[in-house]
Amino acid sequence: MTKSRSDNVNTRNLVVDILLAVTRDGEFSHIAIRDVLDKYRYLPKQDRAFITRLSQGTIERMIELDAIINQFSKTKVKKMKPVIAAILRSGVYQLKYMDSVPDSAACNEAVKLTVKRGFSGLKGFVNGVMRSIARNMDQVKLPDAQKEPVKYLSMRYSVPDWMVQRFMDQYGKESCEKSLEAFLQPHPTSVQVDTDRISMEELTESLKQQGITVKQNDQVERALFLSGYEALDEIEEFENGLLYVQDTASMLAVELAAPKMGDQVIDVCAAPGGKSVYAARMIGETGHVEARDLTEYKVEMIEDNIDRCQLSNMTAKVWDARVFDQSAEQKADVVIADLPCSGLGVIGTKTDIKYNASEEKIAELAALQQEILGVVCRYVKAGGTLLYSTCTMTREENEDNVHKFLEEHADFELEQMRQCFPYEGCDGFFMAKMHRR
The missing domain is CATH 3.40.50.150 (Vaccinia Virus protein VP39)
Known part of the structure; x- marks a missing residue:
């Protein structure tokens, strides 16, 4: 049986490329992810979804992931080589947030990536940190919510201390925490609809037939929330301007x-x-x-x-x-x-x-x-x-x-x-x- 091109692609290695583009090279994450997905368009849908989820999730939760790694590693994340930091961050994200990935796979793949990236001498270090975190994930300590509310919210929701302090000072603790929590929720795509050219009912029916999840927007009459699609430019109604993405x-x-x-x-x-x-x-x-x-x-x-x-x-x-x-x-x-x-x-x-x-x-x-x-x-x-x-x-x-x-x-x-x-x-x-x- 001949191997397809996608059989030779290591999706976790591509995620490390994305993380380095963002954390080391200052690239915007959506551009770094888009560039990789465009280059590897031939990958199966499942692989593309894995790359997106792991890279977005790791970037989104980076402050929390660093705090976890720092609790189990003698070398702190700031002192690590960027490649090793990226491998550990994405590895720990899989351990904590991706139930579909067995802990053993997350650990083994992190070690393989360390070797693949030319750091064979550090494979024992990466292996030790990953397995220690896998065994003790339920022992991870958050700062005390009462004594250190800013540090607690910062680690829990992965937002810098100064920003948490600012939101708390200006809007109060409750509004601050609810906002930080909302940032981490899934965001369906909000779209305005050209109701001069198509009725909401007709459009909704067409989108549902394409397997897209559609929800009416309760706050705006001619707007919808969409989810469950792969690419906007593959939706005909988007291409002909009946839909426009807008919050x-x-x-x-x-x-x-x-x-x-x-x-x-x-x-x-x-x-x-x-x-x-x-x-x-x-x-x-x-x-x-x-x-x-x-x-x-x-x-x-x-x-x-x-x-x-x-x-x-x-x-x-x-x-x-x-x-x-x-x-x-x-x-x-x-x-x-x-x-x-x-x-x-x-x-x-x-x-x-x-x-x-x-x-x-x-x-x-x-x-x-x-x-x-x-x-x-x-x-x-x-x-x-x-x-x-x-x-x-x-x-x-x-x-x-x-x-x-x-x-x-x-x-x-x-x-x-x-x-x-x-x-x-x-x-x-x-x-x-x-x-x-």
């Missing part, structure tokens, strides 16, 4: 802005274009959405989505939101300012954020948001609406920014402001609707 909170923000039929809308930091698409579907053919972003690349993404969604009332334009555009002054009924932010509300789907964020970056972003708001508010007509939103959970970037803006712009007044939390069935997200007098 619930992002849709709620556009609904709060409430663009009406015939409105002129400017979305100042629009890529990849979800809010613009949603607004375009609300304003009809007599209205128009201009979706702007900073680079050619981002604007091309928006244009691809305009084409895919077959929108004739939406255009895209390269423009730096910090630079005032005189031709747009007081031309917009609605300005959507969903601005660059620290992204702490989307850790559940973009795990890297929790490892790359910092207090300094939060302060820099809050200042950038202020700068942009001061420019783009001038595009709002008298009587028009300014929607400010972020996908984060920091007061400096959210409520504080709104209050600062209103102090400096007496011609605007606040209509509504809302902080969404990830345990509310959406991303951690902030939105504020302001009205120009």
Whole structure:
């Protein structure tokens, strides 16, 4: 019997490649995973699912995995060679979170990988640490939840200490813990539906026939949650623009802005274009959405989505939101300012954020948001609406920014402001609707 190409591929070795790309080379995890899956498209579905689950899970739980390894290894993770750290992290993830993998297999494969990667001299070390953890997993110690609540939550939910402290200080312990727990829950894909071209019933039936699990979104009328599919670009309804991936909170923000039929809308930091698409579907053919972003690349993404969604009332334009555009002054009924932010509300789907964020970056972003708001508010007509939103959970970037803006712009007044939390069935997200007098 001839061997297929997939017989020669070691899936755990590919996971180590992904982990090194992320932890050593600074690659975004979704890009590192996508690159490997694209290169090995011929692998069976089961193998691809294993690679995705093990690499995503290991990255997501890395703080906890390191704490476990450090309890059983004389050499701490920070002092290990990156390859050995990656092998142990993915090995311990299998021991703790993958019931389908026998402990013996997780240990043996970690040792084989150590040899395969050219570290035969360390196979005894890896073997010892792995088997010790396998035998004593139920003896792993968490910090005391009462005496050291920050350290406890940090290890339990794999979030850096400083971030836990910040969430606790700003939103209280209960909301903090519920948010951290929600980040680790499975996230079905949230999609808006083009109900002008297809009914919800017809679409739901078609998706179910393709073996996709479909659930109605209780918070947004024309939105669904999808799960159980392998690739979005293999779903015909996605390819022809009947579906557009967008989080619930992002849709709620556009609904709060409430663009009406015939409105002129400017979305100042629009890529990849979800809010613009949603607004375009609300304003009809007599209205128009201009979706702007900073680079050619981002604007091309928006244009691809305009084409895919077959929108004739939406255009895209390269423009730096910090630079005032005189031709747009007081031309917009609605300005959507969903601005660059620290992204702490989307850790559940973009795990890297929790490892790359910092207090300094939060302060820099809050200042950038202020700068942009001061420019783009001038595009709002008298009587028009300014929607400010972020996908984060920091007061400096959210409520504080709104209050600062209103102090400096007496011609605007606040209509509504809302902080969404990830345990509310959406991303951690902030939105504020302001009205120009």
